[in-house]
Amino acid sequence: MALxxxxxxxxxxxxxxxxxxxxxxxxxxxxxGMGADPLDRNELPYVFEQPSLKTVPSMATVLTRVPLLKDCxxxxxxxxxxxxxxxxxxxxxxEGELIASARVTAAYDKGAGKGAVIYTETAVRSAADGQPMFxxxxxxxxxxxxxxxxxxxxxxxxxxxxxxxxxxTATLQTSKDQALxxxxxxxxxxLHADPDLARRVGFPAPILHGLxxxxxxxxxxxxxxxxxxxTLITGFDVRFSSxxxxxxxxxxxxxxxxxxxSFRCRIPGRNDxxxxxxxxxxxx
Numbered sequence: 335m336a337l338x339x340x341x342x343x344x345x346x347x348x349x350x351x352x353x354x355x356x357x358x359x360x361x362x363x364x365x366x367g368m369g370a371d372p373l374d375r376n377e378l379p380y381v382f383e384q385p386s387l388k389t390v391p392s393m394a395t396v397l398t399r400v401p402l403l404k405d406c407x408x409x410x411x412x413x414x415x416x417x418x419x420x421x422x423x424x425x426x427x428x429e430g431e432l433i434a435s436a437r438v439t440a441a442y443d444k445g446a447g448k449g450a451v452i453y454t455e456t457a458v459r460s461a462a463d464g465q466p467m468f469x470x471x472x473x474x475x476x477x478x479x480x481x482x483x484x485x486x487x488x489x490x491x492x493x494x495x496x497x498x499x500x501x502x503t504a505t506l507q508t509s510k511d512q513a514l515x516x517x518x519x520x521x522x523x524x525l526h527a528d529p530d531l532a533r534r535v536g537f538p539a540p541i542l543h544g545l546x547x548x549x550x551x552x553x554x555x556x557x558x559x560x561x562x563x564x565t566l567i568t569g570f571d572v573r574f575s576s577x578x579x580x581x582x583x584x585x586x587x588x589x590x591x592x593x594x595x596s597f598r599c600r601i602p603g604r605n606d607x608x609x610x611x612x613x614x615x616x617x618x
Contacts, residue, residue, distance in 0.1 A: 337407045337450055337482035339441055345402055346437035351461065352398045353431045356383050358519070362393045365516040366549035367506060376562045389426040391567040392552035394468045395545050396519045397426075398434040398458055408450070409478035411525070411535055415544035416451060416473035417489070419571040423466040425564060431461035439471070442488055446481030451488055492573045492612035495596050500587035504554035505602070508542060510581040516546040541577035547584065547609055548572055551599050554586035555615050559595055569616035576601075576609045584609065593617040 360381050363369065368390070369381035379388045395418060440453040456470040473489060509515075513526040521543055524531050532540045552570055560566040578584060582601050589596040597613035600606045 337441075337476070337479050337484075339443075339482060339484040342406060342438050342441045342452060342484075344438075345406065346435075347400055347402055348435045350398065350400050350434045350436070351431060352434065354397055355429045356387050358397075359387055359389055359393065359428050362396060362519055362549070363390050365512070365519055366390065366392070366546060366553055367508060367512065368553060370507075370509070376557070379562075380564075383428075387428040388562075388564050389428055390549065390552060390556070391422055391426065391564055392420065392545075392549045392570055393426060394420055394422065394458070395470060395548065396521075398432055398456060398470075399520050400434050400436040400456055402436045402438065402454055402456075403452065403474065406452075407479070408452075408474075408476040410523075411531065412476065412478035414475050414477065414577075415574050416475040417471075417492070417571070417573045418545065418548055419471040420569060421469045422568050422570075423468055426467070432458050432467060433461050433464075434458045440489065441484045443482055443484035443486060444480050444488065445486075448480040450476040450479045450482060450484065452476065453489060493571060493596065493614035495598055495612060496589045496591070498589070501590050502558050502588050503585055504558040504588065505583055505585040506550055506554055506557075507583045508546075508550065508578065508580055512546065512580045513540055513542050514580075516543050516549075521545070537577065539579055542580050544574045544577075547574070547578045547599065550584050551586050551597060551610055551613060552615075554584075554599075555588065555595060555597065558586070558588055559590060559615075560617070566617050567615060568618050569614070571612075571614045572610045573612040574609070575611045576607050578609050
């Protein structure tokens, strides 16, 4: 089955329910590297439930896995995450039940041999009171599916990073087993665990999940800008530009302009390869 533009644009789902507990909240935090130093009192409240558990804002990206694009026709082994946008309408509780509605908002054909870009939106509300919790917009780059007859283009212009030097840089180390741990949050794509598959699709080794890198960037902003106050972050947008390999250090360059925090992530040990670009975090 190949991609079909009309079929893609008609994809939508309503009323999918998801429940999570403090176990998933702590697992997510550990999956992005929090708690590596169990004596770090800034990170301990994200991985230990007493006296009360904090939530990493980027956890919103793993709480509702709506199978909107399942069997849509793309080559799953060649799919990578292009962009991730998050708007938090209120801080995430440590546990709860959520109701999600999802739809495809756009699909672009970059041409035969050049891939396709698919944008989806997921609006999530609390099952307890019916009020909005967060909205996710993401783009999927289907590297093997260009030439399907959709409109040309690539989507909205990304956030512009300031031209001045960064105001600060936060560097965080990933672990060699981080992809194996992070996949327990729900993304079982074998690209992040199977060395043979990774080589077949062009990578020398399994890569870290893009959303794990996203979470590490959020952790860096929490550390460097928000003084570990998770309630300050109301939005978190990125464009993924290159994969991270488990075990690499990620340096997050940060620019603060009032309530807008711009950021970019790079790998110092790999000639400063940029892995996340055009980052934009909004503060309450």
